[in-house]
């Protein structure tokens with residue numbers, strides 16, 4: 036997992052609440068055999084409308100999604116997080132996230148930032164008035180910055196530590212490499228092997 | 233205080249234990265198949281990680297493989313893509329793979345034991361819930377999700393919280409007509425589909441000790457249908473005899489050392505289980521399911537239950553819904569339910585002993601008009617053994633279809649499916665709505681009941697057949 040310290044990028048203001056994971060990535064995309072290539076499925080139904088904010092030329096290359104409350108409700112599919120990341124989003128800001136979505140996103144290194152709806156409103160206004168306006172998400176300081184906006188956010192210490200260090204479950208286990216090696220060395224030789232190694 | 237079998241195997245695999253953290257367990261054997269592995273390999277690739285222990289990893293193709301025309305390209309593009317992805321991943325990472333057409337190919341839970349890879353006192357995982365099958369050898373074996381598959385590929389370990397233990401003790405002599413399948417269906421009906429939740433089950437008692445390895449696998453296989461994470465049976469002489477001489481079983485001195493260790497795994501007399509269930513095996517009879525979960529079963533001699541007879545409201549509601557889906561009415565004798573299809577196979581009942589049992593009943597008899605019977609061996613090895621014994625001829629002479637190895641109609645990911653409204657007697661493990669094909673209706677049965685049902689066209693046991701055998705034989 037990539038470490039997340041601070042990120043600055045343009046924003047996509049998504050003025051919708053209760054965006055569920057079926058809207059983020061429809062079910063028929065789940066047959067895919069990879070973790071990438073989901074970018075075209077992201078908000079697939081809405082993107083059929085050329086005026087949908089993601090389709091606007093001035094939003095091209097934006098990397099911070101600023102969404103309405105209750106983002107990521109519905110099914111637990113991890114594909115929703117993959118789709119946002121595949122598309123190029125590094126962080127999602129909302130006043131409220133569904134629990135499972137939030138867990139999945141932090142596990143995969145997509146930073147989900149909870150801000151007061153009043154602050155979200157102001158970021159919407161700023162980035163709608165000026166599509167080139169940048170938003171900075173600083174995980175070290177736990178702060179979101181944009182033109183005239185400085186807002187603190189909370190994130191539990193363990194999740195923050197993992198993101199700052201780019202540690203996924205596997206990396207964490209690999210920190211115990213020495214224990215694994217010791218165990219392996221003491222394993223009886225009668226244990227089965229699938230190939231001679 | 234003494235320890236249970238499960239606790240001993242668990243303790244022997246703890247790589248790291250720390251307060252407030254789950255135990256980090258070492259995994260002895262990781263089995264892979266095409267459905268749950270693609271994103272795991274993809275994760276490794278993205279992180280630039282290798283497979284840590286190729287010598288403890290093995291893959292086979294089973295869920296999507298066709299059972300006819302296996303030399304032709306697979307028609308369904310999604311199935312084909314999943315198989316091709318597995319092949320590509322195994323080649324790239326160096327994982328041993330037994331693809332369609334290979335002599336060791338088959339359902340992953342049939343392949344592991346027959347190669348001798350599944351051994352007592354090992355930890356076995358696979359991205360598949362029926363990994364519990366391997367517990368029949370006294371292994372701690374359980375299904376995992378795709379992110380855990382990636383975790384095991386990368387680290388050969390898993391952080392896990394220790395489950396509780398439940399003893400299921402079966403004493404008494406099982407009547408001749410009662411098979412392992414009947415026993416496990418009766419156990420699930422008794423404790424319910426959630427009864428084993430949070431537990432590792434240990435099947436024990438004199439009736440269990442008398443069972444063959446294949447029968448023990450049938451029992452442990454369906455632990456998951458009782459909601460349990462895993463099911464285990466203590467290794468004994470039956471286990472050792474099954475393993476001796478298999479490809480990956482220990483040889484020479486190593487064998488003796490291994491057996492000595494395996495013998496220490498039995499639950500200590502003073503060990504305490506968190507829960508206990510007792511079953512009198514002598515009271516059991518052939519068992520079939522009437523509903524849409526494996527806990528909705530009854531003795532074959534019974535009638536379809538009346539939902540109104542359930543005190544619990546949610547059970548009553550579930551029974552009403554099940555009868556509606558299954559097209560059955562309360563009070564109807566189970567023996568009078570006609571079927572269109574009979575399926576013998578799957579990781580529950582697709583091993584050689586299961587085929588022998590089905591064949592012994594079909595020998596000299598005919599599948600009823602209008603009934604199609606599919607016999608799908610659990611692996612290529614099982615198929616070859618069956619051919620050597622002439623079982624394939626018995627099946628085809630009776631009018632059954634002899635197919636190629638794979639999961640087949642157990643879940644209908646390949647073309648072997650029920651049509652909407654069609655009804656099957658199936659030796660598989662799940663009778664969920666649509667499991668064997670959209671709108672399909674499934675009755676779970678033993679291989680013996682499946683064969684008798686095929687002959688009579690309605691749910692039946694071999695005892696119902698006494699007068700219809702033609703003496704010809706094969």
Ligand code: SF4
Pocket residue numbers: 294295339340341360362578579580638639642643660661
């Ligand atoms: S035979 Fe059925 S239960 Fe067994 S692994 Fe295949 S699909 Fe799963």
